[in-house]
Amino acid sequence: xxxxxVRRRLELADFxxxxxxxxSPEQFGLPAFPRRRVHGLRREEVALLVxxxxxxxxxxxxxxxxxxxxQFLERLAQxxxxxKEERCHLFALARETTQVGATEEEMPxxxxxxxxxxxxxxxxxxxxxxRRLNVVAWNESARRVFGDFPSFSExxxxxxxxxxxxxxxxxxxxxxxxxARQSMALLRARSDQHIDEEWFQSLIADLLRASPEFRxxxxxxxxxxxxxxxxxxxxxxVGHLTLQPTFLCEPSRPDWQIVIHTPFAQDxxxxxxxxxxx
Numbered sequence: 001x002x003x004x005x006v007r008r009r010l011e012l013a014d015f016x017x018x019x020x021x022x023x024s025p026e027q028f029g030l031p032a033f034p035r036r037r038v039h040g041l042r043r044e045e046v047a048l049l050v051x052x053x054x055x056x057x058x059x060x061x062x063x064x065x066x067x068x069x070x071q072f073l074e075r076l077a078q079x080x081x082x083x084k085e086e087r088c089h090l091f092a093l094a095r096e097t098t099q100v101g102a103t104e105e106e107m108p109x110x111x112x113x114x115x116x117x118x119x120x121x122x123x124x125x126x127x128x129x130x131r132r133l134n135v136v137a138w139n140e141s142a143r144r145v146f147g148d149f150p151s152f153s154e155x156x157x158x159x160x161x162x163x164x165x166x167x168x169x170x171x172x173x174x175x176x177x178x179x180a181r182q183s184m185a186l187l188r189a190r191s192d193q194h195i196d197e198e199w200f201q202s203l204i205a206d207l208l209r210a211s212p213e214f215r216x217x218x219x220x221x222x223x224x225x226x227x228x229x230x231x232x233x234x235x236x237x238v239g240h241l242t243l244q245p246t247f248l249c250e251p252s253r254p255d256w257q258i259v260i261h262t263p264f265a266q267d268x269x270x271x272x273x274x275x276x277x278x
Contacts, residue, residue, distance in 0.1 A: 004196035007111040009063035011192055018221040019080040020046050031169055045046075068094055085189070089223045090191060113250050116259055123273040124262055125243065131255035132185060132199060133159045143233065144235045144276050145243075145261070146172070158188040158203065158223050162210040173239075174232035184217060185224035192223070236274040 021040035025032045030045055041049075046055035059066050073094055076086040100165065114128045118139040125142035127135045135157045138149050147168050155161050163176075163183040165171050170176050191200035207214040226247045233241040242264035247257045263269035 005065075006063070008192075010095055011092045011195065012090075012111075013061045013063040014075075014219075015093060015221050015223075016046075016080070018219070019082065020262050023081065033127065037106050046076075046079060050075050062076075073213050083226055085223055089189060089192065090223075111231070113252075114256075114258060117248075117260075118198050121260060123270070124260055125273075126258060126260045127259045129159065129259060131190060131194070132203075133183075133190060135159065135208075141277060142261075142272060145233070145241070145273070159183055160240060161203065161207065164207060172233050172235070174234060178229075179227075179231060180213065181217060181222060182227045184214060185222040186227070188221065188223045231261070235272070235276070238276045240266050240267070241272060243269065 002008065015232060020043075022174075023041045025041065025045060026029045028041075028049055030043075030048075043058050043061060044054045047054045050057065050072070054115060056066070059070070068093075077090055080086075082090060093165055114137055116128050118128070121139055121141070123141050124139075125145045126139050127142050127146075128137035130136050134154075143149055147162075147166075149157060152162075156166055160183045163180045169179070173179050185203070187200075191204060194200055204218070208218060209215075227245045231245060233243065235241050243261040244259045244264060246262060249257055263273060
């Protein structure tokens with residue numbers, strides 16, 4: 001069998017196990033026996049709630065070669081109480097297709113819309129992320145806030161690797177764990193979308209070997225397409241900064257994103273960013 005399909009089915013099986021583990025029989029009016037050895041819902045309980053046979057659902061969690069309908073996936077998403085991004089992730093894993101990206105990543109051309117946006121933002125930090133979550137372009141404000149990108153290695157410019165393996169984020173970020181987990185969830189979404197790409201598998205394997213936090217959190221199978229909430233930083237030059245990340249896409253390259261970090265209106269972040277740029 002195609003190795004890519006095997007990998008996709010195993011990822012789907014792992015995702016389903018983690019999601020049923022979050023639920024309890026009581027939430028669905030099912031009896032909860034005192035000596036349950038399974039944390040969360042059992043397979044047979046999920047099968048009952050979805051309306052399929054136990055053997056069939058078990059095969060799905062075992063990564064076997066079975067095909068599922070959209071109606072079944074919708075019902076399964078409802079039973080497992082999946083958020084919107086998790087539902088999209090379920091459909092992506094259950095479909096035997098993958099997005100094909102360029103074999104080589106390219107820097108945005110100097111005259112592209114990306115460069116115009118970056119240069120026009122002035123004091124607001126902004127970066128361009130490719131489909132692998134590598135920072136491929138930035139403005140001067142981002143360099144002064146987050147780090148000297150020109151001096152980083154290619155691996156250090158990957159946002160997930162940077163969050164877990166570079167010493168700077170642990171000092172700079174007020175809530176490092178939350179940000180690192182979000183970065184990991186972004187990587188999960190991208191890597192499962194391009195599950196046949198060895199580049200992602202190599203990065204994940206290296207992080208599993210090198211980072212105890214990544215190794216502990218990766219099995220939770222969190223998935224996200226954007227970072228949520230405000231980011232708080234302890235900048236060594238200008239002090240406390242509160243930034244809201246916004247993800248934008250250019251139609252010509254929807255797999256790339258511009259990330260703009262706008263200042264929180266109710267504190268001194270904007271003035272501090274202006275001071276940092278002087």
